Amino acid sequence: MESSKHLYALLLAGGKGKRFWPLSREENPKQLIQLFSSQTLIEETYERIRPLIPQERVLLATSQALMMRFKGLFSGLDARNFIVEPLPRNTAPCIAVAARKAVARDPEAILAVLPSDHHVSDPETFREVLMAAVRHAERDKIVTLGITPTHPETGYGYIRFGDFEPEPASVECRYRARTIQAFVEKPNLETAFSYLKAGRYLWNSGIFIFKASVILNAFKEFLPDIFEQSEALLKLEAQATANSDAIYDSWERMNPISIDYGVMEKVTHDVVVIPASFGWSDVGSWRALTAFPNDNQENFEKGRVVTVDCSDNVLYSTYGLLGTIGLKGMVVVVTNGAVLVCPQDRTQDVKELVDEIERRDFTEYL
Amino acid sequence: MESSKHLYALLLAGGKGKRFWPLSREENPKQLIQLFSSQTLIEETYERIRPLIPQERVLLATSQALMMRFKGLFSGLDARNFIVEPLPRNTAPCIAVAARKAVARDPEAILAVLPSDHHVSDPETFREVLMAAVRHAERDKIVTLGITPTHPETGYGYIRFGDFEPEPASVECRYRARTIQAFVEKPNLETAFSYLKAGRYLWNSGIFIFKASVILNAFKEFLPDIFEQSEALLKLEAQATANSDAIYDSWERMNPISIDYGVMEKVTHDVVVIPASFGWSDVGSWRALTAFPNDNQENFEKGRVVTVDCSDNVLYSTYGLLGTIGLKGMVVVVTNGAVLVCPQDRTQDVKELVDEIERRDFTEYL
Numbered sequence: 224m225e226s227s228k229h230l231y232a233l234l235l236a237g238g239k240g241k242r243f244w245p246l247s248r249e250e251n252p253k254q255l256i257q258l259f260s261s262q263t264l265i266e267e268t269y270e271r272i273r274p275l276i277p278q279e280r281v282l283l284a285t286s287q288a289l290m291m292r293f294k295g296l297f298s299g300l301d302a303r304n305f306i307v308e309p310l311p312r313n314t315a316p317c318i319a320v321a322a323r324k325a326v327a328r329d330p331e332a333i334l335a336v337l338p339s340d341h342h343v344s345d346p347e348t349f350r351e352v353l354m355a356a357v358r359h360a361e362r363d364k365i366v367t368l369g370i371t372p373t374h375p376e377t378g379y380g381y382i383r384f385g386d387f388e389p390e391p392a393s394v395e396c397r398y399r400a401r402t403i404q405a406f407v408e409k410p411n412l413e414t415a416f417s418y419l420k421a422g423r424y425l426w427n428s429g430i431f432i433f434k435a436s437v438i439l440n441a442f443k444e445f446l447p448d449i450f451e452q453s454e455a456l457l458k459l460e461a462q463a464t465a466n467s468d469a470i471y472d473s474w475e476r477m478n479p480i481s482i483d484y485g486v487m488e489k490v491t492h493d494v495v496v497i498p499a500s501f502g503w504s505d506v507g508s509w510r511a512l513t514a515f516p517n518d519n520q521e522n523f524e525k526g527r528v529v530t531v532d533c534s535d536n537v538l539y540s541t542y543g544l545l546g547t548i549g550l551k552g553m554v555v556v557v558t559n560g561a562v563l564v565c566p567q568d569r570t571q572d573v574k575e576l577v578d579e580i581e582r583r584d585f586t587e588y589l
Numbered sequence: 590m591e592s593s594k595h596l597y598a599l600l601l602a603g604g605k606g607k608r609f610w611p612l613s614r615e616e617n618p619k620q621l622i623q624l625f626s627s628q629t630l631i632e633e634t635y636e637r638i639r640p641l642i643p644q645e646r647v648l649l650a651t652s653q654a655l656m657m658r659f660k661g662l663f664s665g666l667d668a669r670n671f672i673v674e675p676l677p678r679n680t681a682p683c684i685a686v687a688a689r690k691a692v693a694r695d696p697e698a699i700l701a702v703l704p705s706d707h708h709v710s711d712p713e714t715f716r717e718v719l720m721a722a723v724r725h726a727e728r729d730k731i732v733t734l735g736i737t738p739t740h741p742e743t744g745y746g747y748i749r750f751g752d753f754e755p756e757p758a759s760v761e762c763r764y765r766a767r768t769i770q771a772f773v774e775k776p777n778l779e780t781a782f783s784y785l786k787a788g789r790y791l792w793n794s795g796i797f798i799f800k801a802s803v804i805l806n807a808f809k810e811f812l813p814d815i816f817e818q819s820e821a822l823l824k825l826e827a828q829a830t831a832n833s834d835a836i837y838d839s840w841e842r843m844n845p846i847s848i849d850y851g852v853m854e855k856v857t858h859d860v861v862v863i864p865a866s867f868g869w870s871d872v873g874s875w876r877a878l879t880a881f882p883n884d885n886q887e888n889f890e891k892g893r894v895v896t897v898d899c900s901d902n903v904l905y906s907t908y909g910l911l912g913t914i915g916l917k918g919m920v921v922v923v924t925n926g927a928v929l930v931c932p933q934d935r936t937q938d939v940k941e942l943v944d945e946i947e948r949r950d951f952t953e954y955l
Contacts, residue, residue, distance in 0.1 A: 245912065529949060531942045532935075540928070544954040546611065546942045548931035555930050560909035562923045564930055569898075569915035576897045576912045583895060588910040 224350060226275040227357050229331045231435070233321045236265055236285040236293065236339040237308055241577050242508045242570070245561035246541065249589055254340040255292060258506060258525070259515065265339040266296060271346045272337065275353065282306060282324060283339075284317040309471045315485040316477035319442050319453035322435040327457070332435040333360045336482070341428070344502025344515070352499040355398035356432040358391045359495055365441070366400065366432040367487065369425025369496040370503045375415035378507045380427040380483070381407040388495050400495040406488045425498050429505070431482065437493075438486070445489045452477045508570040509554040509563075512537045526557070537567065561588045590716060592641040593723055595697045597801070599687045602631055602651040602659065602705040603674055607943045608874045608936070611927035612907070615955055620706040621658060624872060624891070625881070631705040632662060637712045638703065641719065648672060648690060649705075650683040675837045681851040682843035685808050685819035688801040693823070698801040699726045702848070707794070710868025710881070718865040721764035722798040724757045725861055731807070732766065732798040733853065735791025735862040736869045741781035744873045746793040746849070747773040754861050766861040772854045791864050795871070797848065803859075804852070811855045818843045874936040875920040875929075878903045892923070903933070927954045 240253030247253045254265040262270065269281065278299045284306040285293055294300065306317050306324070318336060325332035335353060343349045356366040369382045384401035406427065410418060418424035442450040456473040459465055478485075487494055504511050512523040513535065522533060526540035533550040542559040554570055556563040563573065580588055606619030613619045620631040628636065635647065644665045650672040651659055660666065672683050672690070684702060691698035701719060709715045722732040735748045750767035772793065776784060784790035808816040822839040825831055844851075853860055870877050878889040879901065888899060892906035899916040908925035920936055922929040929939065946954055 245910075527951065529942065529946050529951065531938060531945055543926035543928065544611075544946065544951055545928045545930070546946060546954075547929070548938050548942050549935035550930060550932075553930070555928070557923075557928050562906070562909065562911045562921070562928060563913070564911070564916060564919070564921050565914035566916075572897060572914050576895065576914050579897055580895050580910065580912060585893065585895065585910055588912075 224275070224354055226354065227333060227361075229329055229333050230276055230357055231280045231282060231321075231325045231329075231332050231334050232272050232276045233282045233284060233306075233318065233334055233336045234265065234268060234339045235314060235317070235336065236283055236289065237311065237317070238340060240340065241574050244573055244577050245558045245563050245588065246539070246556055250288070252289070252340075253506075255289075258512065259342060263296070264342065264506070265293070267343075268337055268339045268341070269297065271343055271349060272335070272353070275350055276335075279304070282321050284308065284321060286311070309467075309474050311479065312474055312477055313479040314482045315442075315446060315480045316449050316453065316474065318438065318482050319446070319449045319477075320456060322438050322442075323453050323457050326435040326439065330436065333357055334431075334433060334435050334438065336429075336431040336433075338429050338505070340506065342502075342504045342506050342515075346501070348499070348501040349503075352398050352497055352501060353432065355400075356497055359388070359400050359497075360432045360434055360437075362391060363434060363437050363493075364388075364400070365437060365487070365490065365494045367403075367494060367496050368428045368430040368432075369401075369498050370428050371498055371500045372419050372424065372426055373500075375412060375419045376426065377410060377412055377415050378511075379505065380409055381418055381424045382427050382496050383407060383424055384496050384498065398497055398499060400497050403494050403496050406483065425496060426503070427483070428503055429483075431487070441486050441490055441493075446478065446480070446485050449477050449480075449485075508573065509537050509539075509556065509565075510567045510570040512539075513567060590641070590720055592720065593699060593727075595695055595699050596642055596723055597646045597648060597687075597691045597695075597698050597700050598638050598642045599648045599650060599672075599684065599700055599702045600631065600634060600705045601680060601683070601702065602649055602655065603677065603683070604706060606706065607940050610939055610943050611924045611929050611954065612905070612922055616654070618655070618706075619872075621655075624878065625708060629662070630708065630872070631659070633709075634703055634705045634707065635663065637709055637715060638701070638719070641716055642701075645670070648687050650674065650687060652677070675833075675840050677845065678840055678843055679845040680848045681808075681812060681846045682815050682819065682840065684804065684848050685812070685815045685843075686822060688804050688808075689819050689823050692801040692805065696802065699723055700797075700799060700801050700804065702795075702797040704795050704871070706872065708868075708870045708872050708881075712867070714865070714867040715869075718764050718863055718867060719798065721766075722863055725754070725766050725863075726798045726800055726803075728757060729800060729803050729859075730754075730766070731803060731853070731856065731860045733769075733860060733862050734794045734796040734798075735767075735864050736794050737864055737866045738785050738790065738792055739866075741778060741785045742792065743775060743778055743781050744877075745871065746775055747784055747790045748793050748862050749773060749790055750862050750864065764863050764865060766863050769860050769862050772849065791862060792869070793849070794869055795849075797853070807852050807856050807859075812844065812846070812851050815843050815846075815851075874939065875903050875905075875922065875931075876933045876936040878905075879933060 240247045246256045255263045359366045383404040385404045388400040520534040523537045527544045528538045529546045531548045537554040540557040545557050552567045606613045612622045621629045725732045749770040751770045754766040886900040889903045893910045894904045895912045897914045903920040906923040911923050918933050
C-alpha cells in the first residue's frame with residue numbers, strides 16, 4: 224500500500240472518559256487504558272497508522288495535565304508535534320491549530336484526524352480505507368469514514384449517504400466514496416432500526432481526512448474567529464518570550480465547538496463519506512466490549528478471571544483474581560482499589576455512580 | 590443471671606469453610622473472618638459466653654495449623670485449654686477428649702459445646718436459654734438448643750419435638766424443654782415448608798449442653814472405641830516425654846464421626862431440646878447474610894460500598910471501594926487480591942468455583 228509523503232495524523236487525545244471508571248480515572252482517561260491488549264487505546268491508534276505515517280508527521284492534541292503521560296508513551300515525538308490545550312475547547316479549535324502547523328511545514332499537507340480512544344479490529348482494512356480517503360482529499364474533498372452498521376446502535380451519530388462520487392483512477396472500487404445527504408443525531412432505538420433497514424445510513428466514526436489548506440478555507444468561511452485566533456496563537460508560540468497567560472487567553476477566546484457542528488454539517492457539498500467495515504467501535508462504555516467476546520461463552524475476559532457457568536459478560540481484572548458464578552449480561556471490573564459491578568444495560572449510569580462517589584467524598588477513588 | 594461454677598465451654602474451631610471464599614482462605618477459615626463487626630466469628634462466640642464462663646473454663650478444639658492464630662486471639666487461654674487435633678476427626682472425638690479433660694478438673698463439670706462460626710443477634714436471650722439448659726444438664730439430661738424456624742430453610746437439619754419435659758423449679762417457663770421425637774436430615778424446600786407449617790420442628794443449632802460424666806457414659810455405650818482412645822490419649826499427653834507420633838496415631842485411631850450421628854440420635858430418650866429464638870444463624874454461606882440487612886434497601890453492606898439503585902444484595906468490601914449499579918439479589922465480595930460475584934441463589938456453588946481455581950493452579954488465591 225502506497226502512502227503519501229504529505230500525510231499527517233492528528234490524534235485527538237484530550238478526553239476524560241468517566242464512563243470507564245474504575246479503569247479510567249481522572250489522571251488516567253480512556254485513551255490511556257488497556258482494553259484489548261497490553262497496549263493503551265492511544266498506542267493501538269498509533270500502531271494502526273504507523274505503516275503509513277512516520278512519527279515526525281504525527282500531531283497529538285491533548286491537555287496540559289496529560290501531555291507528560293504522552294511524552295512518556297511516545298518518546299520519539301518532538302515537542303513541536305504536541306498541541307497542548309490549556310483548557311477544554313472541543314475539537315474545532317485544535318484541528319484549526321493542527322492544520323496551521325501542518326500547512327506551515329508542507330502547503331500540500333493532508334491531515335487524518337483520528338480519535339485516540341476507538342477500537343479497530345481489522346487495521347489492515349482500516350489503512351486501505353484511509354488511503355482511499357487520502358486520494359479524495361488530494362482532490363480537495365473533505366472525507367469522512369462511515370461505518371456500515373451491524374446493529375441498531377443508539378450511541379452513535381449517523382450519516383445518510385447519497386450517490387457515488389466520481390472516483391480518482393487510483394482508488395480501489397471497493398472503497399468508493401458517496402455524497403452526504405445529512406448528518407443525523409443519535410437516534411432512539413426505533414429510529415436506529417429504521418436506519419439499519421433503510422441501508423443508506425452509516426455510523427459517523429469521527430474520523431476525517433482533508434487537506435490542511437482546504438479545512439482552513441472552511442474555517443475562514445464558517446468559523447472565522449477560530450481561523451484568526453489559531454493564526455494569532457501560532458505567532459504567539461513562535462515568540463521566544465511566549466507568555467503562558469497570553470497563550471491561555473488565546474485558547475480561551477476560541478469557540479469550544481465540535482468540527483462536526485462547526486464545519487462538517489455546513490459544507491456537505493464538499494464532504495464525502497467512504498462506507499467501510501473494519502471492526503470499528505468507539506468503545507463508548509463497558510457495554511461496548513460485549514461486541515468483542517473472546518471465550519467460548521460469549522464473555523469478554525481480560526486478566527485473571529475464573530468463571531463457573533457464566534455467559535455474555537464483560538469480566539475485567541487488573542488486580543488479583545476475579546471469580547464469578549452464574550452471571551449473565553453483567554459487567555465486572557476489578558482494579559487495585561476500586562471495583563465496579565453492574566448489569567450491561569446500566570453501564571450508561573457509571574457516570575451517576577462516579578458522581579455519587581464524589582458526593583460521598585471518596586475522591587481518592589476517582 | 591446466675592451461672593454455675595461447674596460450667597465449661599468447648600469451642601469447636603477446627604473447620605475450614607471454603608464457602609466464604611474469598612474472605613475465608615485456607616489459612617483464614619470462617620471462624621476467623623469478620624462478618625458482622627470488627628470481631629471475628631469466634632471472638633463473637635467467646636464474647637457471648639464471657640458473662641457466664643471465665644476464660645480458664647473455656648476449652649478450644651482446633652487444628653495444629655490454626656492453634657497459633659487462636660493463641661494470638663485469646664492470649665489469656667492456657668495451653669492446657671487447647672485440644673489440638675493433628676488431623677480432622679469430626680466432632681465426636683474432640684468432645685470425648687474435652688469431656689475427659691473437664692471431668693478430670695471437676696467431676697461435676699458441665700460442658701456447653703459451641704460451634705465457633707455461628708451468629709447470634711440476641712446474645713442476652715442466648716445466655717438465658719443456655720442457663721436453662723444447664724439446669725436440665727444438672728439433672729443428667731443431654732440438652733440441645735433448637736431454633737424456632739423463621740423460614741423454610743433447606744440448609745439446616747431439623748429436630749421434631751414431643752411433650753414438655755418436667756421442669757426443674759429454677760427454670761423460667763418461657764424456656765421449657767421438650768422431649769425429642771427425631772433428628773431429621775436437611776429437607777428439600779417442599780418438606781421444609783411442611784415442617785414450618787407443622788409447628789413441631791426446630792432447627793438443629795449444633796449447640797449441646799451436658800455433664801461431662803453423662804456424655805462419657807454415652808460414649809462408653811455407643812462409641813466405646815472413642816471412649817477408650819480418648820482415655821489413652823490423655824494419659825499419653827500427661828507423660829513428660831509424650832511423643833507426637835504416638836499422639837497422632839491415637840487421634841488417627843478415633844472414628845471421625847459427628848456427635849449427632851454417633852451419640853445424639855441414639856440416646857433420644859435422654860436428650861431434650863429447648864426451643865428458643867435468639868437470632869441464630871449458622872451463616873452457612875454468603876446468602877445467609879441476606880437475613881441481616883443493614884441499610885434502607887435491604888442490602889447487607891460492610892466496608893466502603895457505594896450503590897446506585899441496588900436492593901437485596903450482600904455487598905462486602907475489605908479492600909478499596911466497591912461501586913455497584915442496578916443490582917438485585919447478588920453477592921459481591923472484594924478482598925485484597927480476590928473478588929467474588931454471584932447471584933444469591935448460587936452461593937452454594939462457591940465450593941465449585943474454589944475447586945476450579947485450584948484446578949487452574951491459582952492456588953495463591955485459596
